[in-house]
Amino acid sequence: DAKTTQPTSMDCAEGRAANLPCNHSTISGNEYVYWYRQIHSQGPQYIIHGLKNNETNEMASLIITEDRKSSTLILPHATLRDTAVYYCIVRVAPGSARQLTFGSGTQLTVLP
Amino acid sequence: DAGVTQSPTHLIKTRGQQVTLRCSPKSGHDTVSWYQQALGQGPQFIFQYYEEEERQRGNFPDRFSGHQYPNYSSELNVNALLLGDSALYLCASSFGTGDSNQPQHFGDGTRLSIL
Numbered sequence: 001d002a003k004t005t006q007p008t009s010m011d012c013a014e015g016r017a018a019n020l021p022c023n024h025s026t027i028s029g030n031e032y033v034y035w036y037r038q039i040h041s042q043g044p045q046y047i048i049h050g051l052k053n054n055e056t057n058e059m060a061s062l063i064i065t066e067d068r069k070s071s072t073l074i075l076p077h078a079t080l081r082d083t084a085v086y087y088c089i090v091r092v093a094p095g096s097a098r099q100l101t102f103g104s105g106t107q108l109t110v111l112p
Numbered sequence: 113d114a115g116v117t118q119s120p121t122h123l124i125k126t127r128g129q130q131v132t133l134r135c136s137p138k139s140g141h142d143t144v145s146w147y148q149q150a151l152g153q154g155p156q157f158i159f160q161y162y163e164e165e166e167r168q169r170g171n172f173p174d175r176f177s178g179h180q181y182p183n184y185s186s187e188l189n190v191n192a193l194l195l196g197d198s199a200l201y202l203c204a205s206s207f208g209t210g211d212s213n214q215p216q217h218f219g220d221g222t223r224l225s226i227l
Contacts, residue, residue: 034215043116043202043218044155087154099145099168100204100216102154 004088009107012082018075020106022088025069032091033064034100035073037084037108044087044102047073078110114139116205116219124225125193133188133222137205143167144186145216146178147202155202161186162208190224198226 005023012018024033034049048055048062050071055062061074075082087105117136125131137144143162147155157170161180180186184205190197200223204216 041220043204043220046215046217049215099157099160099170100147100155101157102147104154 004090004103006086006088006103006106008104009109011109011111012075012078014080014110014112015077018078018082018108018110020073020075020086020088020108021070022073023070024088024090027068027090033062033071034089034091035060035062036087036089036100036102037082038087038105039081039084047086078108080110080112082108083110084108116141116203116217118201118203118219118222120222121220122223122225124227126227127193127195129193130189130191131193131224133190133201133203133224135186135188135203135205135219137184137186137203138217141205141207141217142184143206143208144180144184145204145206146186146188147204147218148172149200149202149221151199158188193226195226198224200224 032049032051035047036044037047038044047059048057050062050064064071085105085107087102089100116138119134145160146158148158149155158172158176159169160167164180175191177189200221202218202221204218206216
């Protein structure tokens with residue numbers, strides 16, 4: 001699976017959009033981009049995934065560049081409860097059997 | 113709809129002992145994966161069980177073993193505990209080993225401390 005690069009930490013004001021970047025320059029054509037987050041003392045929580053088209057669900061939006069070498073997770077109106085470590089993971093196929101390879105993620109802190 | 117449940121939530125053991133951690137998958141899921149998360153790091157894949165067999169394994173010694181029961185619940189066993197085994201152990205469940213679109217769902221883990 002392709003390796004990802006994320007900033008170590010980011011801050012965001014409550015109520016503003018949080019934009020979390022992820023670089024995956026070695027991504028292959030059949031690899032999906034997944035985002036999970038982990039709130040302190042909890043297990044990772046699935047947020048969203050996509051292949052090449054932009055995706056949106058009730059939690060977030062995922063914007064993938066045309067060359068698929070980077071992506072951005074957007075939390076449209078961040079709240080204090082969105083403070084967490086956010087992991088960007090690239091994995092072959094949507095097959096849930098494949099193991100998830102976590103990096104160090106981005107610590108997002110939402111400030112009041 | 114109950115999610116992934118793990119027990120116990122916390123556990124303290126001493127070096128050399130053995131431990132068993134338990135996981136009940138989310139309703140409708142039949143595949144269970146285990147991860148180890150050291151403090152300040154991302155989770156690391158240990159192994160995955162499907163149809164009561166180990167299907168995939170990460171870079172962990174054979175002191176780490178598992179089991180899956182017919183009801184899809186799973187156990188993680190660690191023998192000859194080392195101080196370095198202190199970590200949060202996470203269980204994730206999913207449906208099938210094929211090209212399912214469903215993501216893995218995680219429990220809140222078991223915090224294992226080795227003294």
